[in-house]
Amino acid sequence: MTAETARRLTARDYKSALKPVWCPGCGDFSILSAITMAMAEIARPPEEVAVISGIGCSSRVPAYTNCYGFHGVHGRALPLATGLKLSRPDLLVIAAGGDGDGYSIGGNHFLHACRRNVDLTYIVMDNQVYGMTKGQPSPTTPPEWDSAMVPGGTGLRPFHPLVIALAAGANFVARAFSGDPSGTAQILVDAIRHPGFSLIEILSPCVTFRPEEREWAKQVHPAAVEETGDRAQAARRVLTDDGFNTGILYCGDRAPYQPAFAASGMEPAGGGAAGNADFDMEFRP
Amino acid sequence: MTQAETQKRASVPDATTALASPTIAFAMLGSGGSGVMTAAEILLRAAARAGYFGLMTKSFGPQIRGGEAAAFVTLSTQPVETQADQVDLLFAIDWKNAGRFAGELQLSTDTLVISGEAGAELPDIATAPRPRLEEINLKALTRSHKGTRPNMVALGAVAGAIGLPRDAIADLVQERLSKKGEAAMAQGLTAVDLGFDEAANFALAQLAPAPEDTPRWIISGNQAAGYGAIRGGVRFAAAYPITPATEILEWLAPRLQKIGGLLVQAEDELASINMIIGGSFGGAAVLTATSGPGLALMSESIGLAVAAEIPLLVIDVMRGGPSTGIPTKSEQSDLNIAVYGLHGDAPHVVTAPNSISDCLFTAQWSTHLAESMQVPAIMLSDQSFGQALGIVEKPAELAFATRRAVAEAPGQDYQRYALTATGVSPMALPGTPGGQYTADGLEHSETGTPSSGVADHNRQLEKRLRKVVDFEYGDHWAQIEGDGTAAIVTWGSATGPVRQAMRRVDPEGRRLRLISLRLISPAQPARLARALAGCSQILVVEQSQMAQFFGYLKAQFELPPMADLYARPGPQPFRAAEIAAKLEEWLS
CATH class of the missing domain: 3.40.920.10 (Pyruvate-ferredoxin oxidoreductase, PFOR, domain III)
Structure with a gap:
């Protein structure tokens, strides 16, 4: 695709015809819009983009785009995306999902994806609840939130994804709010352009199981600080803020992990590869 | 003194x-x-x-x-x-x-x-x-x-x-x-x-003086498995260290690098299997290697590869189980998890090499099967092959012509999971304009769109089973030697001791017949029935306390009721003398 035709791409070109399964009023609709707006701004043709997810309401997002997609098993979006990006560095790879998928069942992969720093953009649509299974507490749910599965609340301190990401080595950390799709799209564009592993934690109200989250619209505010490349400073800020400031909170300069991979690309794989004379030699006595 | x-x-x-x-x-x-x-x-x-x-x-x-x-x-x-x-x-x-x-x-x-x-x-x-x-x-x-x-x-x-x-x-x-x-x-x-x-x-x-000078190789089963996979086209691997499979990874890592490929050390087996699913989705032929505990962790995602029709190779170098078991000693006791370990009706391929040098052939063949059918293949090697060094005849160089069916220029009506005559549907690789689809572990229609409908479920189940059952596996499904009327049916590392025992008990090769299955699943009952034609006695030999192979043969192969069994657990390897004594007793 030439640069001229690429410029004509709009958000609509990245949206599929499928109707989302989300509830009316779900924050994820706006995030889907933000993703397609960001894509149009980045202007990579849809076939060069892959959206990878696990399981949950927000993990349905790949099929709602017009890109290549993979809707895998619960919690494994990040290794799936990692394997794709390492073997196909030519692609733009985005991983997406929810707080349960990314921070609970996929928690170990979250740590190691931050640490490995492959050039991926990870979008977490955090609604602080398990929606698809009809309302159980997630790692980011407040301790007192009452539910059928955990009556009286978990009593547990919520997981703090941003500070964990900083500690584990993520190269770009931001917070956004689904109620502001254009602002979210702009952060996404920066995240995608930034080399290495980028985490965008997007507050996305669950109107069905956490209707009180509608109030988030009144609570969010832009971060009152400049973005920083100082990890300690960023960590201190995110640990002490009110959890509702949005913007780019950390922007590092670690080189992404991308070992050479020449055998990739469009070559159909499998079968027929001959022996290698050097390897044969190794086994001669 | x-x-x-x-x-x-x-x-x-x-x-x-x-x-x-x-x-x-x-x-x-x-x-x-x-x-x-x-x-x-x-x-x-x-x-x-x-x-x-x-x-x-x-x-x-x-x-x-x-x-x-x-x-x-x-x-x-x-x-x-x-x-x-x-x-x-x-x-x-x-x-x-x-x-x-x-x-x-x-x-x-x-x-x-x-x-x-x-x-x-x-x-x-x-x-x-x-x-x-x-x-x-x-x-x-x-x-x-x-x-x-x-x-x-x-x-x-x-x-x-x-x-x-x-x-x-x-x-x-x-x-x-x-x-x-x-x-x-x-x-x-x-x-x-x-x-x-x-x-x-x-x-x-x-x-005694050495036989005529034919080229010899010194190779371990783990090296042979790694090299076989490379010959089969594998270029991307992700794995987590585990005894006794680690040598496959350590052999592959620098060599993949040398030929433009890559091995990534993953954070756990859940990551290993999903990384290679991602790599295969992108178009690379891929593998991971592990042992029983790792295979157990991977099972859910191998099912994903079945549903999303992603080719990949998992090499399980078996060790004594259950649980941590005996990591440094061999046992043939992962057959059940390899064959039956996936949830749902999940057709896939399970293979097993029958010697150290056959680890090379079987890994290459398994890659070929996985790529041809867009299906996960599990190869069951074991510690006695993997960590032993053998002097073997230089393995033959074989090439398989079939490659993954790829949609080169998908049109308007492209359907990733189209119902085809073979059950195999051309896969659009990311980067190909017009081929965009979402691979999914959810049941789906031919386009890949999630569907819980009766018709879609039946059609996709049927397609995924048919492509694996109808595939032409050829003569590689088993190693058959001799044409006596007393058949020994075995698999994997039990084959060598059985073969050596047969030479002792029946040096002329008149009474005994060896049938060692290289293709464990899908079951080939008609082929086994043909291979057993004319036999009046059958003995199944395996290294598993619960006789997993025998049970599988009885369930899926219509094994004749007169079939006898010699099964015991590891960790002690089978010796020719032990099998020979059993054969003498069985034949008398």
């Missing part, structure tokens, strides 16, 4: 000239750092250069580093598929903790035991079978020849005792020590010659 001296006098050999034997087995023992493994490997390599076949297995104490070690080597003019029933020669550089190898050392009155420790109190394992005892004072010899090392003297003594050519040994010693300079090389040769001189005092059967 030491025990060695007492018995030495009691057992002066009466033969003055050494007899030629087609097979000789020896063991070398020593504590950590004594160089037992180096010496044994040089002997194995020298034998390979001289044209012999052989097998070397290793045993270590539980220490991570520096513990006692034992090398077991069988050399022969014939292919060696299992260690000999007993050793002809045991050389102990020292006896520290040697009792640990009690279950593994098979000595008899015919065994020559050489103690490298002068005046040592020999453990029961060395004296109880009343073998011939000799002594070489390694400490005195190495002290009087500056720079010589005990393991090199031992190496020379073993080579001399069994009749390996001195020149082949000398060449290898020089190659090994060339980096250490001229002096080290000279000292190495001196040590070897000291050993040869000492060995001249002992009479032992010598190896």
